[in-house]
Amino acid sequence: MATKVSDGPGAATRRAPFVVELYRSALGKKYVMAITGIVFMGYVLAHMLGNLKLYQGAEEFNEYAEFLRQLLYPILPESATLNILRLVLLLSLVGHVVAAAQLTAMNRKARPERYQGKRDYVVADFAARTMRWTGVIVLLFLVYHLADLTWGWVNPAPEGASVYDKVIASFSVPAISAFYLAANLALGVHLYHGVWSLFQSMGWNNRRFNHWRRTLAIGFTVVVVGGNLSFPIAVLTGIID
């Protein structure tokens, strides 16, 4: 007799809202992975583009940081829009991580006994097989990044320094720069599979356009990660100071 991994989404007897019912299934959880992934794509792209202001100098960059607080002001109170965006990102993060953890647990149960011989993968690439690990690296980096530049807890710059000075202070330390570079490479590997994969999960499939999915994933990854990698390198090499 085949052992059951779970009772499946069909086992639920109570009616729940559509979203909850969909989420009960693994396919629904994949939707959460994909949609929150799209939110993060928008975020990392905007984040990278905004940071290009580093190249325009301290004044422009600090002004941009201030502008983010003034978004939609005075329609909404100061920092309100920024905090709403932060809340969306936080909820997306929780959704992405929780769904990933639940799906991983399900997959572990689906193959309790591993192959005893060596597996020979044909097409499953490094990126696809390391999503969990690159995801965890990016998550740990995110915590550090916030503690460094948003909350300032671990930032080497003196108290009251401008955003620009904080960035320069951090990236001037080679160890910190190295960590930023490594984490962004992990982000790149994660994006390379994730951006492609979300089309499958969402069911966005059209044989005429399918070959563009890989192109988009590579292009997006190169733009975002390329931009991000350039900042610590620019500080270390003295292009910006």
Next chain:
Amino acid sequence: MNLTLRVWRQAGPDAPGRFETYQAADISPDSSFLEMLDLVNEGLIEQGEEPIEFMHDCREGICGTCGIMINGQAHGPASQTATCQLHMRTFSDGDELVLEPWRASGFPVLKDLVVDRSAFDHIVEAGGYVTVDTGSAPDANLIPIPKDTADLAMDAAACIGCGACVAACPNGAAQLFTSAKIAHLNSLPQGQAERYQRTESMVDVMEEYFGSCTNMGECEAACPKGISIDFIAMMNKDYRKAKFQNRRSA
């Protein structure tokens, strides 16, 4: 050619298993993989040993009964080839081959290389019926179906249910099988009446037994019928729609 086999031997479902080493001597490169195993088994029987248990039926790649993990690949190294269609010329003299059963909690090992794939039957059962007109036989081609649609449905219907997709999937997911079974009916006019009910039930049962897809594509590479993961995307879309449609009608 002469080969060394390391074969997974397991006396029963709950018995512990281990690899045993056998020599396959004087094998013709033109023989099939299963013929090679037959020869090894004849030798074992002559020596009074238990032959290696493996699954097979048609031996022409259409029934989906056979299936062995050969050197870490489902159905071995040849693409779009079931184990029974694999020829020994794919390998070289002196090779060592590692033979293992499919491994997934949905496919428990019964003996040696034989697994129980009734979980697949449960998924198909969950699909239910297709309503058809009874009475006198209708004329052929009464329902117009565009060539592209017919081809698509045929591509999905090529699935022989061997389980290589699950075996190859790093997550032990059965998405390729289930999506092919769903798609060959969902893409045809005859399959529309029960489309959403079928999609929801089959996916729900699939998730009781198997893991979840992470879009790695190993299933497509392992499939002896070359079934495309495009069908998985179609299933993902239809499941969302099904959840929505089935609520309205419930």
